[in-house]
Amino acid sequence: MKTGNPAKVMLSPKAQYNLKNAKQYFRDHLQVGDYYAQEHVVQGEWFGQGAERLELQGVVKEKDFIALCEGNHPGTGERLTLRKNTTRTTDGKETANRRIFYDFTISPPKSVSIVGLYGNERIVKIHDEAVRKSMREMEQFALTRVRKMGRSDDRETGNVIGASFRHETSRALDPHLHTHCILMNATFDPVEKRWKALQNFEMLKAQKFIENLYYHELAKGLKKIGYSIENNARDFEIQGITSGLIGKFSKRHQQIDDAVKAHILDGKSVRNVKEFRAQIAHEKRDRKIKESTADKLRSHWGEQMTDAERASLATKNASNPGARKRPDLRAIVDWADEHLFERKSVVEDYQLKAAALARGRGEDFILEKLNFEIEKRQYLKDERGHKITSRATLGRELKIVQMAQNGKGKYVPFCEN
Secondary structure: OOOOOOOOOOEEEEEEOOHHHHHHHHHHHHOOOOEOOOOOOOOOEEEOHHHHHOOOOOEOOHHHHHHHHOOEOOOOOOEOOOOOOOEEEEOOEEEEOOOOEEEEEEOOOHHHHHHHHHHOHHHHHHHHHHHHHHHHHHHOOOEEEEOOOOOOEEEEOOOOOEEEEEEEEOOOOOEEEEEEEEEEOOEEEOOOOEEEOOEOHHHHHOHHHHHHHHHHHHHHHHHHOOOOEEEOOOOEEEOOOOHHHHHHOOHHHHHHHHHHHHHHHOOOOOOOHHHHHHHHHHHOOOOOEOOOOHHHHHHHHHHHOOHHHHHHHHOOOOOOOOOOOOOOHHHHHHHHHHHHHOOOOOEEHHHHHHHHHHHOOOOOOOHHHHHHHHHOOOOEEOOOOOEEEOHHHHHHHHHHHHHHHHOOOOOOOOOOO
């Protein structure tokens, strides 16, 4: 069984069900990252229209975060959502009764972490802005359940209560830029005019779109300050950063690899390698390192690199943006359309956007321009507006149906029996 080099996950979602663990997660992880430095605290930042409605802006304060975890209004202390009990007992066993929050962790390709954290703060700012834009789009997919007057469906709300926390190292203290985007399990229903539980399944379905939007914004920002990128099947890397250097700063990945291999060599089975790796990552977490600072870590990283590897990073610190090439959005969407509709007759609109963003990754265009180009195609949509089909696809299917109908009784069957 192959365990090494798994597909990289840029947007990794995880639900938190346990209230006690949620509080501890904020204090011991979100606020401090993976190393302790004197007076070092990660400054979380509120985002989302739901947060604005609650007048939550700027730095995330512990009392407000904990209040929301408990399902209370951070300003008044009153109940925000209906369900209060976080656990219930069924057949003598205690099980989770309420999701506290969802943690969507966003991370760039490893080469971006290495170059950005070793010496180019502009890359960190580009990452931050790409995360913000991606979360604004993800917010549009927020839903809540509707269970009134015989209805049993979901309603779009388009608002979330979000808190982002940027971290910069792995548990092995390698450069690992990533942002935890916490979405509280609450959204405001504009029709019923009350706070209700958040339905995130449409967000999960649109995950590939959000990933490719983040990659596009990140790559576009890197190009603007003089970097070249090399696309691959999954994401991209900064040109000139060798696989050897990337492997050198992927110790956490190697630790998990070794643990999985040891488990298999002991004769134990692994039903799902991806899930087992996540379990190993959670169970075999190194203790947080005390008395580390950003400067000490950069010095430590520099000592692990050869002169040539350090030089490969240094030459990319100078801004040398090339002449901007006007993107051919029509050709980009043509490719995405052909790529998707040759396999399916109906797709989600965000699948089309995801394919187009991957095709035009890093080119000089914004999402609004891409949306405009797609709208010009006048795709046929369902009531909610996400499922689409092209008129050409519909025409081909109608032609097939007509051929079947017109051909009835015209030919002798192959077998009479």
